[in-house]
Amino acid sequence: MTVMLVDQGRVRTIALNRPERLNAFNIQLVSDLGAALRDAVAEPDVSVIVLTGTGRAFSAGADLKEIAEHMSAPSRAGAGTSNAFTELVDTLAELSKPLIIAVNGVGVGFGMTILGFADVAFMSSEAQLRCPFTAIGAPPEAASTYLLPLLLGRQNAAWALLSSEWISAEEAREIGLVWKVCAPEELLTVAQQHAQQMADKPAEILKTVKGLLNAPHREQIAAAAAREDAAMSQLLGTGANADAVASFLQR
Numbered sequence: 001m002t003v004m005l006v007d008q009g010r011v012r013t014i015a016l017n018r019p020e021r022l023n024a025f026n027i028q029l030v031s032d033l034g035a036a037l038r039d040a041v042a043e044p045d046v047s048v049i050v051l052t053g054t055g056r057a058f059s060a061g062a063d064l065k066e067i068a069e070h071m072s073a074p075s076r077a078g079a080g081t082s083n084a085f086t087e088l089v090d091t092l093a094e095l096s097k098p099l100i101i102a103v104n105g106v107g108v109g110f111g112m113t114i115l116g117f118a119d120v121a122f123m124s125s126e127a128q129l130r131c132p133f134t135a136i137g138a139p140p141e142a143a144s145t146y147l148l149p150l151l152l153g154r155q156n157a158a159w160a161l162l163s164s165e166w167i168s169a170e171e172a173r174e175i176g177l178v179w180k181v182c183a184p185e186e187l188l189t190v191a192q193q194h195a196q197q198m199a200d201k202p203a204e205i206l207k208t209v210k211g212l213l214n215a216p217h218r219e220q221i222a223a224a225a226a227r228e229d230a231a232m233s234q235l236l237g238t239g240a241n242a243d244a245v246a247s248f249l250q251r
Contacts, residue, residue, distance in 0.1 A: 010048065011196055011199050012046040012050070015054050022056070024059065024060040025110055030088050034087055037088075037092070038091055044203075052101070058111050060106065061112075100119065100198075101121045101122070103122065103123040105124065106129075107128070113144035113148070116143065119210065122179065122187055123178040125182065126169070127169050128166045128167065128168055137235060139235060142228075144224075
């Protein structure tokens with residue numbers, strides 16, 4: 001299983017579990033995470049969800065090895081990958097229970113943009129984040145062209161998405177990408193303690209408040225994701241993106 005589940009009280013912790021690939025998102029992990037999130041929503045004894053990673057990474061983003069295989073044989077599984085990712089983004093956008101993310105290590109691509117769906121995010125002081133899209137000739141994804149400006153402000157979001165530069169934990173906190181920075185050994189404990197504080201409140205009011213927070217943004221998230229998907233379909237496997245994937249495979 002590419003995700004691990006642990007329940008404590010009314011908190012369910014979901015850990016991305018491909019440590020040998022730095023928790024890079026292949027189609028199996030995308031599908032398993034979506035299913036795990038939907039199962040947590042359906043479970044009446046779970047009030048709050050914590051998402052983290054196993055090993056030394058939170059997530060290295062899309063699995064470029066699998067992408068390259070799909071580019072060489074697009075009829076085999078490319079559509080399945082796209083559909084699974086779209087379903088995961090829809091699940092995150094519609095999530096009715098609070099989501100806390102604990103960034104335990106490097107977060108790249110979707111490993112960073114997924115923070116746009118967090119209600120609260122914590123980050124290890126030794127972790128770093130990066131949106132490498134311009135460096136690999138690909139557009140952003142996961143509605144990040146809407147969510148990151150909303151979360152960070154226009155200029156911080158533009159720099160993150162256009163520069164492909166690394167963002168340290170302290171920088172992430174300063175610009176509002178994460179709420180608190182923790183020592184690595186304390187990160188998950190702190191995140192789970194805050195999750196438990198939420199989970200001590202009535203489940204119905206948590207869902208109500210989360211729904212009110214999300215309501216103004218649902219249509220914009222869907223529209224941004226659709227625009228990004230269209231751009232991805234146009235650019236994936238062409239020009240700078242093809243060169244970047246080929247370079248990655250050579251390394």
